[in-house]
Amino acid sequence: MDPVEALEEIAFRLERELASRYKSKAFRKAAGIIEPLGAAEVAAQVADGRLKRTAGIGATTYTVIEQATDGRVPDYLADLRERDAATDAPPGSxxxxxxxxxxxxxxxxxxxxxxxxxxxxxxxxxxxxxxxxxxxxxxxxxxxxxxxxxxxxxxxxxxxxxxxxxxxxxxxxxxxxxxxxxxxxxxxxxxxxxxxxxxxxxxxxxxxxxxxxxxxxxxxxxxxxxxxxxxxxxxxxxxxxxxxxxxxxxxxxxxxxxxxxxxxxxxxxxxxxxxxxxxxxxxxxxxxxxxxxxxxxxxxxxxxxxxxxxxxxxxxxxxxxxxxxxxxxxxxxxxxxxx
Incomplete structure (x- = not known):
């Protein structure tokens, strides 16, 4: 999936849970760093290791970007989605x-x-x-x-x-x-x-x-x-x-x-x-x-x-x-x- 969308969705779901604003801020900051690069450049920097050394990209946000660039739903996001699914409003509510x-x-x-x-x-x-x-x-x-x-x-x-x-x-x-x-x-x-x-x-x-x-x-x-x-x-x-x-x-x-x-x-x-x-x-x-x-x-x-x-x-x-x-x-x- 698109790594920017993955990072922003994680930040959104953390905010929804009223998690620490510093945690959600880290994901939004990472999204802001890679968004101007474009998908091809992000993939290139993941492949040659440059992105891992970029200021503002931590170990967790890097893993999310790497997994999304590889075409997967990042594990961190999948876990949040599974937690949230249990609280979805029923139809007609x-x-x-x-x-x-x-x-x-x-x-x-x-x-x-x-x-x-x-x-x-x-x-x-x-x-x-x-x-x-x-x-x-x-x-x-x-x-x-x-x-x-x-x-x-x-x-x-x-x-x-x-x-x-x-x-x-x-x-x-x-x-x-x-x-x-x-x-x-x-x-x-x-x-x-x-x-x-x-x-x-x-x-x-x-x-x-x-x-x-x-x-x-x-x-x-x-x-x-x-x-x-x-x-x-x-x-x-x-x-x-x-x-x-x-x-x-x-x-x-x-x-x-x-x-x-x-x-x-x-x-x-x-x-x-x-x-x-x-x-x-x-x-x-x-x-x-x-x-x-x-x-x-x-x-x-x-x-x-x-x-x-x-x-x-x-x-x-x-x-x-x-x-x-x-x-x-x-x-x-x-x-x-x-x-």
């Missing part, structure tokens, strides 16, 4: 009905790769669309986008012109809901975007009344489409654990339903947000949902499997999940004339 992902990050903020790489990964998963939703300026630790940087990103997304290539890129942002309930980006820039995910990232231990007012401010903003990872909790992972924020979930979800704002079911295993009881409450109230990966690397787009399984177990019907909708219906919902 909610996961198979998801057409896209409304929450993903790139190297523009705290993601690991380019917009183009994320788009290729989404297309490989069979997505019809992907929303690029990097952070807003208040989240400095994540290199949040100022209005000027966001405007530059929008130009680049438009220039990619991927609409006819099997994946449609939609413009977006994960915008902070600030302490006073306002959104951390100019109304002019928010008005140019296809999808706005609004999330709380700071002062998560505020009292319930303060947090409720803050979240209601974000949800009732006419530019908000999705309420992201609403409790802010962490239940596992390298960042440790964090209890969920305290707020009046019924009032917040009623505001979501009244304002046609989807409640995000965040697929990251360290978040599993909202908890099951809040998914049930939002379902009872009549909320829409968005099942999102919150991917920060291409392979993490595959985390949708986890969110879809939680939603299905909770009894969320497919027609209440906005990213089961075709792109045009999604955009009509996100930007109706009244908004």
């Amino acid at each position: 909610l996961r198979t009905k998801l057409r896209g992902d409304l929450h993903s990050h790139t190297e523009w903020s705290d993601g690991t790769t380019s917009i183009e790489t994320m788009a290729r990964a989404a297309e490989a998963l069979g997505h019809e669309y992907l929303v690029i939703s990097d952070h807003s300026p208040n989240l400095k630790v994540a290199r949040g986008l100022t209005a000027e940087r966001l405007a530059e990103q929008l130009e680049i997304i438009e220039a990619l012109d991927v609409h006819g290539s099997g994946i449609r890129l939609l413009t977006g942002i994960e915008v902070d809901i600030l302490v006073d309930g306002t959104l951390d980006q100019t109304p002019e820039m928010l008005g140019q975007l296809d999808i706005v995910v609004a999330s709380v990232h700071s002062k998560l231990r505020a009292d319930a009344a303060t947090m409720t007012r803050r979240m209601l401010g974000g949800v009732t903003n006419p530019r908000t489409n999705v309420l992201g990872h609403c409790t802010g909790r962490l239940v596992q992972g390298s960042r440790g654990t964090r209890p969920q924020s305290e707020f009046d979930a019924r009032r917040v979800f009623e505001a979501c339903a009244e304002n046609s704002v989807a409640v995000e079911i965040n697929s990251r295993p360290e978040r599993q947000d909202p908890p099951d009881d809040l998914i049930a409450l939002a379902l009872e109230i009549g909320c829409l949902f968005s099942i999102d990966s919150d991917a920060h690397a291409p392979g993490q787009l595959g985390l949708l499997d986890l969110g879809a399984a939680r939603a299905e177990k909770a009894g969320v019907p497919a027609d209440r999940v906005v990213n089961t909708w075709p792109a045009e219906k999604l955009l009509e919902w996100a930007r109706p004339a009244s908004r």
Whole structure:
């Protein structure tokens, strides 16, 4: 098989498993080194031993390249494929009905790769669309986008012109809901975007009344489409654990339903947000949902499997999940004339 494709698929599958980013980065780096060489030159350098001595090509990545050049599926990739096959979504499941992902990050903020790489990964998963939703300026630790940087990103997304290539890129942002309930980006820039995910990232231990007012401010903003990872909790992972924020979930979800704002079911295993009881409450109230990966690397787009399984177990019907909708219906919902 093509050695570049083999290296990139390995990186993708490692990211999907939330393996160390250094491990997946090594495979992406090797792919970047050999891609400009072309297949014939790669084969020549494998044959005469030069590639084995190339900086950035380690023992494991070299073996992958050698086996792929020899016409085989590399052993490392075969093992990953076998592991992943056991977790594939069954036909007819909610996961198979998801057409896209409304929450993903790139190297523009705290993601690991380019917009183009994320788009290729989404297309490989069979997505019809992907929303690029990097952070807003208040989240400095994540290199949040100022209005000027966001405007530059929008130009680049438009220039990619991927609409006819099997994946449609939609413009977006994960915008902070600030302490006073306002959104951390100019109304002019928010008005140019296809999808706005609004999330709380700071002062998560505020009292319930303060947090409720803050979240209601974000949800009732006419530019908000999705309420992201609403409790802010962490239940596992390298960042440790964090209890969920305290707020009046019924009032917040009623505001979501009244304002046609989807409640995000965040697929990251360290978040599993909202908890099951809040998914049930939002379902009872009549909320829409968005099942999102919150991917920060291409392979993490595959985390949708986890969110879809939680939603299905909770009894969320497919027609209440906005990213089961075709792109045009999604955009009509996100930007109706009244908004």
